Amino acid sequence: MNLDTVLWLVQDGISNGAIYALLALALLLVFAVTRVIFVPQGEFIAYAALSLTMLQAGQLPGTVYVLVGGGLLAAAYEIAAALRARAGARLPRVLAFYVLLPAAIAVLAWWAAPRKFDLWVQALIVLGLVVPLGPILYRIAYQPLANASVVVLFIVSMAVHYALTGLGLLFFGGEGLRSAAFSDAQFKLGVVNVTAQSVLVVLASVLVMLALWLFFTRSLYGKALRATAVNRVGARLVGIPAELSGSLSFLLAAFIGAVSGVLVAPIATIYYDTGFLIGLKGFVGAILGGMASYPLAALGALAVGLLESFSSFWASAFKETIVFTAIIPVLVWRSLTSRHVEDEEE
């Protein structure tokens, strides 16, 4: 194994690791705010990547049906709740967010699909299709059970995961798809060929992380999310609605998933169920980071990327095994060093 190979593996590891890091942050955020272990995080990636590829082929992505259907279902929940609380004033906002917005994006996608716009425009449309799925999923599956235990919420997550993969199979088919690269450029950095695509992945990940950091440290809503994560009762007492922080954290998670999906679409062949495995690696990263600190989770995810890339070189048949085995020593160490915290009861 010479230096060229090592550098090439490092490049590969870092660009995968950057995506896992984004996912690790999303999983951590959702868990801290809502106590949901968000298994379907990976589905956002698959939906985004496959939607992008379908738009490139000039087809209308099936995501529009999930978006519009989900929006209608969420609106039904909201309308029922508003009627029960006799809060009719809420209805216009509900309809705008859960019905009009998804419909508008669906029409936009339907109009844009055959016109084969520039890849960047298509990427924006994909974000529009996938990001609203976050709050919609939260409204349908999680908000009605907001006070349930972590285990119940986890089971809901599994159900949502299977539902979304099933819908994915229905709308995208079983074929693997790969989109065109944003750029085919390559340049030499010392002895190693760096592809523009992998630079783009790393840059985009860093940018998203920076934006998240600014959001969490500068804006009142970002601080409100952190406040909810540290003290749920305190958050209620200053008037931060649990539904708002839940919805917002799912929105961010969907945004992160959609960006990751757009980024991986050109570097990996994505099937309707690939997202799960990618999301799981982000989860491993978050666990390596102790499931508590954002910087540690990002580092852990980077380590997962590197580990994966090196093990696929040395023992490609075992690469997944090696990555997932890596959590065992971490879990053992953590369970030995950390106090056992009872599942909180409310």
Add this chain to the structure above:
Amino acid sequence: MNALLEVDALRVFYRKVEGLHRASLRVEEGSVVTVIGPNGAGKTTLLGAIMGLLPSSGAVRYAGAELAGVPTEARVARGLCLVPERRELFGELSVEDNLRLGAFQRVRHGERDAMRDLAAIYARFPRLEERRAQLAGTLSGGERQMLALGRALMAKPRLLMLDEPSLGLAPRVVRDIYHIIADLKRAGVSILLVEQNARAALQVADRGYVLETGQITLEGSAAELAANPRVIESYLGLAARSAGA
């Protein structure tokens, strides 16, 4: 005077929480009302139910409207605020961020200059200004109580509910806190004060209630309660002994 808060036959029966059996009380606009009673009498439960943190039956009317079904955050938006016994600060956020979040409802409802009130809070609690960049989790007990009070004041409360504000604090800090309560009363804030420290509470209050094992057993003006032999016996014990000596 108008009743700002009217609690009528409030019942809470909820898992591990101490129950509350048909408790009724009133807080007039602009007055200080105290609820005294022993540990475990249901005082915290009472405040939790008024705030909408605990499910309850019976009626809670605030500012002329029934609060049943109104979520906690909407109660905060109407100026009903609680400084809980456990403070419930955001330990991993700075002192200033804790205060800013106190105004979350006001900002959310479009009040753009809500953050100007930070200056007034810092004027009242200079210690908090010194520590503005420090994490709330690193504060001392007295500072934590001041931050909890300051955070609640950022919400511009019309009725401020304080749960054991003097618990675990040094006497000097307790005095400071009670000065602030008297100040707030002069500024027109109505206050519902729950205390084990009956002496301090009855000094600042207009009216008082005694809550024992989930029931209101006595009520009256603060002066009446302070003179009531049973209150002296059970809650102002020291005073009774020293008066008798």
